[in-house]
Amino acid sequence: MLTLRIIPKLEVKNENLIKGIHLEGLRIVGKPEAAALKYAQDGADELIYIDLVASLYQRQNWIDIVKRTAEQIYIPLTVGGGIRSVEDVKIFMRAGADKVTINTAVVKNPRLITAISQKFGCQAMVASIEVQKKFDGSYEVFTDSGRTPTGIEPIAWAKKVVTLGAGEILLTFIHQDGTYAGYDVALLKQITQAVPVPVIVSGGAGTIEHLIAAYKAGADALAIASLLHFNKINVKTIKQKLKAKKIPVRI
């Protein structure tokens, strides 16, 4: 049967693997290619590479890292950060990416989703949705790596991106990111029930219980960063523990 995917998420700036909290901060934790290879060898199901501040600086210059990583791994690689056009997608696909994930550019121009999915297939177009929880309990979509509020409500947006052609959704909880406090399971459940495509969830994983809760809330894949980058646990152990709790994983 189809397994729950464990996807290490690597945020990259210049030559470095970085990790923030609430999508803020540029603390260097290592080198991305070395980490990517290690995760692949440990049994990661896919990898996600994000140039976290590309849209902020309005530049895109890390194709080499993508290329070098893609040359060494034989699992799917998703790439995101500052992708703004079909031309950009072509460049990353040629560098070895299998899927792209886009947030800022598709909020500004939703028809980009359709253009990309028509050209490369809907499975290649992962709509990235970054969500902040506000003090009144409501949620809002943000762009520019958690910096610019949009006024858009995430569930409605998730439905929209799917009708426009997105084949998957990458849902990131800004308020949980980097905190190890768990995913926002309430919102996750609403989103997985609202859309007919796989949902990859990200932001807040701290314990195996959190991962199980996400699976039960309908997540198809878990994107994990802090937990792995800071060596609190490795991919192999995560899968073994999940398997022990009868969650279907690929071992």
Next chain:
Amino acid sequence: MKIALIDYGAGNLFSVERALKFAGADYYLATRPEQILKAGKLVLPGVGAFSDCMNGLKKNKLDAAIKQAVAKKTPILGICLGMQLLMTVGQEFGTHQGLDLIAGAVNKIKTSSKLPQIGWNDIKIKQPQSPILKGIKSGDYFYFVHSFVARPENQAVIAAITDYGGDEFCSVVSYNHIYGTQFHPEKSGPAGLKIYQNFVRQVRPAAGS
């Protein structure tokens, strides 16, 4: 004896090429019929929609060349949509002719689960002797990305099956020198690389090539 990787504009060949390199294949990209006809083996990748891919093949008369080569017993490995193209018809957005190298249709996965199926799923082997499956066992996982599946008329061609959301479909075909995988072996880690190695080393090329 060289392998022709058919390049007809349907998606990225980067990963397939790397996997072939890993398997030690001596390969070249084939865009013209004569390149297909002189190959010792063929790899047919594919991504996107059935009809678009068929149109892409027809444009440069590659479809006729493939049929001709296979008639001469040139082994062929179809990957993902490439496997679907081997069938008689595809039923995505209307009915379209396939290469008709294996009798059967291509239609949607019958399930209420999310589509496309994206992720790792396991196979149950039906033809353990097939050279394409050497070293692979039931329960091994491969990476799938698709909403449609091939339904061969002749059950005997089915080398492995996979269950998604209650629909048990053909995930590997093996019929004489015709092979296909619904999953992407170049994205399936070590198990997937074994498929490529098998096609390169285990599958015998056509006599006299």
Next chain:
Amino acid sequence: MEHSSKITDKKSTIHFDTNGICDACRWAEMKNNTVDWKRREKELKELLDKHRSKDCSYDVLVPGSGGKDSTFAAHILKYKYGMHPLTVTWAPHIYTEVGWRNLQHWIHSGFDNYLFHPNGQVHRQLTQLAFLNLLHPFQPFIFGQKNFAPLMAVKFKIPLVFFGENEAEYGNKIENNFSPLRQWPQIKTKDLYFGGIHISQLPKYGITKADLEPYLFPKQEDLNRVGVQIRYLGYYLKWIPQEMYYYAAKNAGFEANPYGRTEGTYSKYNSLDDRIDGFHYYTTYIKFGLGRASYDAAQEIRSGHLTREEGIALVKRYDGEFPQRWFKEILDYMMITEKQFWQAVDRNRPPHLWQKKNGKWQLKHAVWME
């Protein structure tokens, strides 16, 4: 310095050495290469050993708001160095929700706290005067922020007071980085100015000398009696703002700006408490041509988190962005109209920095114009 600011004063600017390197950069380099942090930490430990209370009474005073710096300072003094801090907070003009929450996070990470609000009417009046006369709406807050701590130290008889970072991190005289002690010029009452108005004229605005007590630096004899020393933790421990953010987030649940990036900059973890913060930075942009993004980027460049090119791109994109979110509220708070606001802004634009082109005000020089 604040207490003697008159309308006609010129700001003393940052010092550049003969190679054109400013003091902040020279200090940043020393921080990473020359300073013996082991020795300085040893000094800190010895100092703290001398002050640590044996009966668990307060032995150190940490002023702050629950921002990343004060959260770090109090937390590390208590949990790493075994002290018993009392935290004190001079309230923001108007709390933001995240500012209030971070104050709570701070308290709930294990601290007693006194929160002081100055007389609301007085505070608003002083803010109005400071804005209209000096284009410096933050001045009343700065008085409190600097003076409340030593005042409370005298009241509670706690000699040791720790501020976080030295202003010399940002460009005050580099010599200040070589002493842990805060220096204060003693100004006589008759020389005091508030909001650009001499103390003798303030009763015209309904502000008596008694009203000004909370804004005044304590008397020297009181400070001497208790033995108050005001020190910078940034002298003893290497101060990297981004690291303070991570520490505060991890250890106290410090929350970054829930609105995303703060208006006028790209960052999410600096100066979040006060709805007037944005106007403080906007007015510095008008007066000095440097906005919030410039300050943040400069600090991150010195700390090695950004390259100069990245900093310039960010400054170009965000510097001088108008803090629209609480504009109406701040106008009400300062009891002025929008027209008065812009008149004050425009009469304080230094002509050597600003020019009008096609009816719009523009900086004559900006770092991204190079």
